[in-house]
Amino acid sequence: MKDLKRKFAAGLGSFKLSFFALFFALLTGAIAIALSGYSPIETYKAIIVGSLGSKQGIILSLSSATPLIFTGLAFATAYKVKMINIGAEGQLYLGAMAGAVVGAYITGLPRLVHIPLTLLSGALVGGLIGILVVFLKVKFGASEIITTIMLNEIILLFTSYLSSGPLKPEDSVIPQTHVIQETAQLTRLAPRSQLSSAIFIAIAAAVLIHILIKKTPLGYEIQVTGLNRRAAETAGISITKMYLITFFLSGAIAGLCGSSLVMGVNRRFVEGISANYGYSGISVAALGAYNPLSIIFSATLFGILKSGAITLNRTTAVPIEFVDAIQAVVVAYVAAPRLIEAVLSLKNKIGLKKEKSLNRQQNLAEGEVIKDDGNI
Amino acid sequence: MKKNFKYFVLTILICTLFLTACSGGDSPTDSEGAIDNEIKIAMVLGEGGLGDLGFNDEAFEGLLKAAEDFGISYDYVEPKSVNDFEPQLRMFAESGEYDLVIAVGATQVDAVKLVASEFPDQRFSIIDVAVEGYDNIHSSSARNPEQHFLSGVLSGLVTLDDRLPYTNEENILAFAISIDAPIPREAAAGFMAGAKYVNPDVEIIYNFIGGYRDPEKAKEIALTAFDRGADIITHNAGASGLGVIEAARERGKYVIGTSRQSADVDYSLAVSVKKTEQMVYKEVESIVKGTWQAGSSVYGIADDVCDYDISGLKVEIPEDILEIVEDIKQEIIDGKLELPYKIEDVDEWAARNQYKK
Numbered sequence: 001m002k003d004l005k006r007k008f009a010a011g012l013g014s015f016k017l018s019f020f021a022l023f024f025a026l027l028t029g030a031i032a033i034a035l036s037g038y039s040p041i042e043t044y045k046a047i048i049v050g051s052l053g054s055k056q057g058i059i060l061s062l063s064s065a066t067p068l069i070f071t072g073l074a075f076a077t078a079y080k081v082k083m084i085n086i087g088a089e090g091q092l093y094l095g096a097m098a099g100a101v102v103g104a105y106i107t108g109l110p111r112l113v114h115i116p117l118t119l120l121s122g123a124l125v126g127g128l129i130g131i132l133v134v135f136l137k138v139k140f141g142a143s144e145i146i147t148t149i150m151l152n153e154i155i156l157l158f159t160s161y162l163s164s165g166p167l168k169p170e171d172s173v174i175p176q177t178h179v180i181q182e183t184a185q186l187t188r189l190a191p192r193s194q195l196s197s198a199i200f201i202a203i204a205a206a207v208l209i210h211i212l213i214k215k216t217p218l219g220y221e222i223q224v225t226g227l228n229r230r231a232a233e234t235a236g237i238s239i240t241k242m243y244l245i246t247f248f249l250s251g252a253i254a255g256l257c258g259s260s261l262v263m264g265v266n267r268r269f270v271e272g273i274s275a276n277y278g279y280s281g282i283s284v285a286a287l288g289a290y291n292p293l294s295i296i297f298s299a300t301l302f303g304i305l306k307s308g309a310i311t312l313n314r315t316t317a318v319p320i321e322f323v324d325a326i327q328a329v330v331v332a333y334v335a336a337p338r339l340i341e342a343v344l345s346l347k348n349k350i351g352l353k354k355e356k357s358l359n360r361q362q363n364l365a366e367g368e369v370i371k372d373d374g375n376i
Numbered sequence: 377m378k379k380n381f382k383y384f385v386l387t388i389l390i391c392t393l394f395l396t397a398c399s400g401g402d403s404p405t406d407s408e409g410a411i412d413n414e415i416k417i418a419m420v421l422g423e424g425g426l427g428d429l430g431f432n433d434e435a436f437e438g439l440l441k442a443a444e445d446f447g448i449s450y451d452y453v454e455p456k457s458v459n460d461f462e463p464q465l466r467m468f469a470e471s472g473e474y475d476l477v478i479a480v481g482a483t484q485v486d487a488v489k490l491v492a493s494e495f496p497d498q499r500f501s502i503i504d505v506a507v508e509g510y511d512n513i514h515s516s517s518a519r520n521p522e523q524h525f526l527s528g529v530l531s532g533l534v535t536l537d538d539r540l541p542y543t544n545e546e547n548i549l550a551f552a553i554s555i556d557a558p559i560p561r562e563a564a565a566g567f568m569a570g571a572k573y574v575n576p577d578v579e580i581i582y583n584f585i586g587g588y589r590d591p592e593k594a595k596e597i598a599l600t601a602f603d604r605g606a607d608i609i610t611h612n613a614g615a616s617g618l619g620v621i622e623a624a625r626e627r628g629k630y631v632i633g634t635s636r637q638s639a640d641v642d643y644s645l646a647v648s649v650k651k652t653e654q655m656v657y658k659e660v661e662s663i664v665k666g667t668w669q670a671g672s673s674v675y676g677i678a679d680d681v682c683d684y685d686i687s688g689l690k691v692e693i694p695e696d697i698l699e700i701v702e703d704i705k706q707e708i709i710d711g712k713l714e715l716p717y718k719i720e721d722v723d724e725w726a727a728r729n730q731y732k733k
Contacts, residue, residue, distance in 0.1 A: 056467075056470065063463075164555060164556065173482045173505055173559055174485070174557075175557070191494075192470070192494050193463075193466075194462060261459075265459060265462075266458075266459070266486075267486075268486075270483075271458070272423065272458040274457075275457030275458075307463075310460065310464055310467065313453040314451050314453050314467060314468070315451075320456070
């Protein structure tokens with residue numbers, strides 16, 4: 001019993017939290033689907049069959065997951081120093097535009113040079129936006145949440161101007177840029193699919209960030225900054241430097257997402273190239289407990305939901321908005337760990353002695369959490 | 377308290393299962409029509425999907441009508457973003473179940489071309505843009521100037537007329553253009569040509585809203601135009617048009633939109649229609665009749681795809697004005713008029729072409 005108490009005192013493990021958040025989200029989704037008059041079982045079956053039931057489905061799941069690995073990672077990286085980067089969407093757009101320009105207008109390079117150059121151009125502009133945000137924060141005290149949101153707007157409009165004005169091909173009726181050179185296109189891994197080698201780049205980025213944070217002295221400083229800014233400052237760590245490094249990386253990863261979308265999926269910049277990947281990245285990061293390696297899995301999970309939704313849309317009458325709703329609810333549960341703790345504690349409560357249980361009930365009623373109880 | 381909560385969770389679970397059981401019988405697919413009928417059509421709608429009271433809804437309406445008339449079955453999807461077009465088109469093509477896959481909207485061009493080259497035996501139709509040079513793609517599009525031309529004629533006549541309550545002394549019209557792109561510009565050129573065809577001295581103020589979902593800015597542009605003396609404003613800006621309508625209501629002026637559903641019965645003089653439903657219907661019809669061919673069709677007023685529409689609107693337009701509009705419509709049907717496609721060419725065109733009764 002005491003062990004159990006300790007466990008609770010330590011709070012939920014992040015894995016357990018993510019697992020239950022997902023479970024409850026699916027449950028909530030099922031209820032919503034049922035209340036709307038559709039069959040939850042049929043719906044979930046259609047999602048699973050559609051996303052995992054065939055080779056094409058699995059490939060679609062992976063290609064849908066790729067941008068989410070990037071944007072989830074982008075959010076998580078900034079979050080390592082407790083900075084919130086809502087700007088992945090804008091950084092992605094600018095990265096995509098940079099990739100489209102470098103990919104289309106630089107000619108005569110061998111693939112081996114052109115591909116990395118195009119990828120890095122996206123990362124660079126994304127990273128520079130990150131630097132700008134930190135500059136505004138450190139120099140003028142502007143909240144990074146506000147500036148990143150505002151920059152999203154500015155960048156979206158700017159890229160929209162470029163793609164409907166100066167960079168638009170003559171014969172095009174919609175806002176887009178020229179198709180990039182063959183030498184800048186990422187290989188598609190499977191015929192008849194959008195899955196490109198971008199997925200390896202995404203996974204490599206996640207692994208590198210993981211190693212950076214966990215295994216290097218710089219990573220240690222980043223971690224300390226995230227845990228306690230004052231303590232880090234006292235220990236002689238330059239907070240500004242930490243902000244700059246993490247936010248540059250965060251923006252660069254989002255920018256990389258943009259350039260890899262251009263190089264692997266669309267072959268050019270088109271308006272609406274991001275299906276809100278930047279914002280979905282926040283959910284992905286939260287579900288992956290901001291751990292770079294877990295994010296690969298949480299992104300894959302969202303990729304499965306997304307590819308399932310596409311099939312769902314064809315085979316059933318269920319509106320695919322439910323899938324969006326489920327993703328949103330996941331975040332709500334992840335963001336409310338105490339809610340899940342409270343629900344889960346019900347199960348363990350039953351075995352406890354009555355008076356203790358009563359004591360706890362009182363605590364709960366007063367809005368306290370089990371955690372505090374364990375410290376008595 | 378915790379016990380209660382547990383029961384609450386249990387109750388929800390039971391309810392879920394119960395509802396699941398109840399709703400299990402619901403038809404799980406959109407397919408309708410007889411099973412013995414072989415023909416099956418797939419539709420990939422444009423971004424935004426159904427419920428836009430405009431383009432997508434009209435395309436779907438055409439599909440529904442064709443399904444009813446020909447007894448075909450259909451499936452459709454609503455892409456969430458431009459990245460979804462390709463997998464969704466491919467999904468339909470891959471299944472091999474569909475006689476025709478209809479892609480709605482110009483934004484799908486790249487995806488349709490790519491998937492069509494992957495599946496040479498699958499027939500595709502794309503609506504609202506011209507595509508040529510593929511053995512398995514037929515494209516249907518409208519002559520953009522013709523969509524707005526007759527509304528232009530109507531406006532050119534009405535602004536001179538003092539029998540209508542909301543007109544003023546000035547000979548000024550306005551066009552709130554959606555975005556600065558070739559198609560919207562062609563639409564505006566058609567309107568201007570129409571107005572100047574019957575009213576050569578008319579001044580037409582135009583401005584670009586810059587987006588299809590920006591009613592606030594559209595309203596500002598409309599108000600400015602009214603303040604400069606315009607008494608009729610038209611737009612081709614989808615949901616932004618709601619702002620234009622609001623401005624017309626506020627100032628008591630006339631508006632001409634492009635969507636019948638969002639027209640205001642008291643202030644809408646007419647609607648410039650491009651019958652997307654007709655284009656979709658024709659595609660399905662050609663499949664049913666076996667006349668479907670790869671290539672490109674461009675439709676206009678003569679094909680009953682472009683028109684002006686005053687049905688259901690309360691503004692009373694004098695008969696003699698409508699007679700002239702109908703007369704000019706007939707001129708177009710008879711092929712007597714070739715419309716300009718560029719705003720810059722309108723004045724020169726109007727100098728050569730004037731309506732003579």
